[in-house]
Amino acid sequence: MPDDRAPTRIQKRNRAAILEAALDVFSAQGFRGATVDQIANAAGLSKPNLLYYFPSKEAMHNALLSRLLDTWLDPLRDLDADGDPLEELLAYVHRKLQMSRDFPRESRLFANEIVQGAPRIHTALSTDLKHLVDDKAALIQHWIDLGQIARVHPYHLIFSIWSLTQHYADFDVQVRAVLGSEDPFEGAPEFIDAMYRRLLAP
Amino acid sequence: MPDDRAPTRIQKRNRAAILEAALDVFSAQGFRGATVDQIANAAGLSKPNLLYYFPSKEAMHNALLSRLLDTWLDPLRDLDADGDPLEELLAYVHRKLQMSRDFPRESRLFANEIVQGAPRIHTALSTDLKHLVDDKAALIQHWIDLGQIARVHPYHLIFSIWSLTQHYADFDVQVRAVLGSEDPFEGAPEFIDAMYRRLLAP
DNA sequence: CTTTGATTTGACCATCTGGTCAAACTCACG
DNA sequence: CGTGAGTTTGACCAGATGGTCAAATCAAAG
Numbered sequence: 001m002p003d004d005r006a007p008t009r010i011q012k013r014n015r016a017a018i019l020e021a022a023l024d025v026f027s028a029q030g031f032r033g034a035t036v037d038q039i040a041n042a043a044g045l046s047k048p049n050l051l052y053y054f055p056s057k058e059a060m061h062n063a064l065l066s067r068l069l070d071t072w073l074d075p076l077r078d079l080d081a082d083g084d085p086l087e088e089l090l091a092y093v094h095r096k097l098q099m100s101r102d103f104p105r106e107s108r109l110f111a112n113e114i115v116q117g118a119p120r121i122h123t124a125l126s127t128d129l130k131h132l133v134d135d136k137a138a139l140i141q142h143w144i145d146l147g148q149i150a151r152v153h154p155y156h157l158i159f160s161i162w163s164l165t166q167h168y169a170d171f172d173v174q175v176r177a178v179l180g181s182e183d184p185f186e187g188a189p190e191f192i193d194a195m196y197r198r199l200l201a202p
Numbered sequence: 203m204p205d206d207r208a209p210t211r212i213q214k215r216n217r218a219a220i221l222e223a224a225l226d227v228f229s230a231q232g233f234r235g236a237t238v239d240q241i242a243n244a245a246g247l248s249k250p251n252l253l254y255y256f257p258s259k260e261a262m263h264n265a266l267l268s269r270l271l272d273t274w275l276d277p278l279r280d281l282d283a284d285g286d287p288l289e290e291l292l293a294y295v296h297r298k299l300q301m302s303r304d305f306p307r308e309s310r311l312f313a314n315e316i317v318q319g320a321p322r323i324h325t326a327l328s329t330d331l332k333h334l335v336d337d338k339a340a341l342i343q344h345w346i347d348l349g350q351i352a353r354v355h356p357y358h359l360i361f362s363i364w365s366l367t368q369h370y371a372d373f374d375v376q377v378r379a380v381l382g383s384e385d386p387f388e389g390a391p392e393f394i395d396a397m398y399r400r401l402l403a404p
Numbered sequence: 405c406t407t408t409g410a411t412t413t414g415a416c417c418a419t420c421t422g423g424t425c426a427a428a429c430t431c432a433c434g
Numbered sequence: 435c436g437t438g439a440g441t442t443t444g445a446c447c448a449g450a451t452g453g454t455c456a457a458a459t460c461a462a463a464g
Contacts, residue, residue, distance in 0.1 A: 010411070010461090030318060032235035036452060046413055051453065108317055111372075115313045116232060118375045125379035133380045156393035159377060160366055167365035170313075173320045177327035178335045179357060191358035198400040212431090212441070238422060248443055253423065 015053055017043045019067075022060045027105040030112040031061055031120075058120075065113065065121055068106055073129070075099065076158075079136050085143040086200055093161050093196055094189060100169035101185050107169035133158060149200045164192055217255055219245045221269075224262045229307040232314040233263055233322075260322075267315065267323055270308055275331070277301065278360075281338050287345040288402055295363050295398055296391060302371035303387050309371035335360060351402045366394055 007015070021043035025034040036057050040047045054060045075095040079088055100107055118125055137154035144151050168175060168184055175184045209217070223245035227236040238259050242249045256262045277297040281290055302309055320327055339356035346353050370377060370386055377386045 008410075008461095014411090028319060030232050030235065030314075033232065033318065035450080037450095047452085048414085048454080049412055052411070055453095057452065111313070111317045112232075114373050114376050115310050115317065116235065117230060118379075122375065122379065125376055126382075129376075130380050130382070152396065153389045153393045155381060156389055159369060159373075159380075160393070160397065163365045163369035163373070164362055167361060171316050171361075171365070173324065174316050174327055174331070175361060177320075177324065178332050178361075180328075180332070187355045187358055191355045191362070194354065195362065195397065195401050198403075199397050201400075210440075216441090237420080239420095249422085250424080250444085251442055254441070257423095259422065 011053070014043075014045065014049075018045065018050055018053055018060065019064060023064055023105050023109060026061060026064065027108040027112065030116070031058075062120065064109060066124075068109065069121065069124055069128070072099075072106065072110065073132055076132060076136055079139065081139050081142075085140075085148040086197070089140075089149070089157075089200060090193060090196055093165065093192055096161055096165040097168070097185075097189060097192060100165050100167075104169035104172060107166050111166065111170040147202055150202055152199065161196075164195075213255070216245075216247065216251075220247065220252055220255055220262065221266060225266055225307050225311060228263060228266065229310040229314065232318070233260075264322065266311060268326075270311065271323065271326055271330070274301075274308065274312065275334060278334060278338055281341065283341050283344075287342075287350040288399070291342075291351070291359075291402060292395060292398055295367065295394055298363055298367040299370070299387075299391060299394060302367050302369075306371035306374060309368050310374075313368065313372040349404055352404055354401065363398075366397075 018039065021039050021041075022034075024042050025038045028034075029038070034057070036047050036050060039057075039060065040050050043050065050060075054063065075092055078095070079092055083091075113119075113121060133155070137158065140149075140154035140157060143149050144154070168188060172184070220241065223241045223243075224236075226244050227240045230236075231240070236259075238249050238252060241259075241262065242252050245252065252262075256265065277294055280297070281294055285293075315321075315323060335357070339360065342351075342356035342359060345351050346356070370390060374386070
């Protein structure tokens with residue numbers, strides 16, 4: 001097992017290939033549905049070789065989740081108290097939707113984890129995530145108190161943004177099955193934009 | 203294996219117990235994550251006994267899914283062309299939210315299936331589901347053309363209702379982690395109601 | 405080229421898991 | 435009761451799967 005000295009060129013390449021393959025497989029099959037062999041094949045490496053770079057299947061999953069939780073919440077972190085409230089919130093919505101379009105596998109990796117009770121990231125949810133949301137909900141409430149946006153429940157507002165945007169990644173097959181050949185992201189930004197403009201107008 | 207004659211009292215009781223247990227386990231662990239033994243334990247029966255009533259693990263899953271798909275879409279079917287458009291849509295939203303509250307396991311069973319690419323119900327999605335949605339989207343478009351509700355993309359409107367309402371069941375752990383002790387359904391109906399009233403007002 | 409540490413893998417193991425089966429048990433009904 | 439259909443289960447099997455390991459191969463510094 002590679003120790004914690006500076007990673008070699010080969011270590012960098014292989015670790016990256018493994019995580020890329022693992023993201024593919026975990027997001028499509030869930031943790032239990034994925035097999036180390038599938039990941040090995042997708043990465044173009046042998047199974048024992050994977051376990052040379054990561055001590056276990058769970059370690060690969062953890063590596064993905066922790067790397068992801070951070071970047072996943074970046075758009076919310078960016079919500080700026082000094083910006084125009086409505087435009088800040090709409091920018092958040094659009095960035096979140098863009099992430100669903102650009103990183104659907106990451107979205108589904110989370111969805112799989114959460115739907116099944118978040119056994120592996122429950123702590124992170126009730127600490128890091130909760131703190132961030134508490135913080136931003138207070139900001140939204142502040143905007144409301146100033147009369148800059150309409151009176152809405154800040155937490156439910158955030159939940160609604162998560163659900164509306166991630167739906168296009170997580171339920172992609174369903175959306176596509178219903179829309180037929182039409183591109184799901186055709187019309188989605190406009191729809192969601194309209195939705196929040198009308199909801200939040202003071 | 204019990205044949206297709208009229209089911210005995212014992213058959214009825216055990217089949218029901220098995221499906222109830224299977225719903226518990228499948229919705230919490232996904233198809234691959236669930237084991238027949240877990241379901242057997244939850245049902246208070248032995249593993250071979252389960253396989254006496256259902257030919258395979260997959261058969262239990264299928265039984266649940268097909269029984270569910272129907273009832274799951276009932277609220278949408280109820281959308282009535284003769285009712286008041288705004289009230290009809292709001293009633294649909296509220297019924298859907300109520301189902302998330304009352305049948306979260308059913309919601310998660312579907313979520314698990316869809317997130318992983320709907321391998322078992324893909325056909326039903328692009329036939330039954332699509333037909334129903336096409337039908338109701340046409341009705342919504344008709345209401346729009348009459349100027350009775352605002353101009354919105356009918357399909358995205360339906361997707362938004364699905365995602366907003368099911369979020370409270372499918373992402374329950376996340377919602378609870380963020381809200382702490384507060385009841386998630388406290389405030390949700392009001393929020394969603396306000397959202398659609400403002401969106402759909404002509 | 406040689407040496408040494410990093411990398412790779414074929415063979416293997418223990419466990420889990422879906423499913424089978426014959427034998428045992430229960431129940432309803434004549 | 436007795437009997438036959440319906441029900442239950444302990445023991446078992448085959449394949450899948452996470453993980454191990456010793457031996458082989460490779461890379462790079464001297």
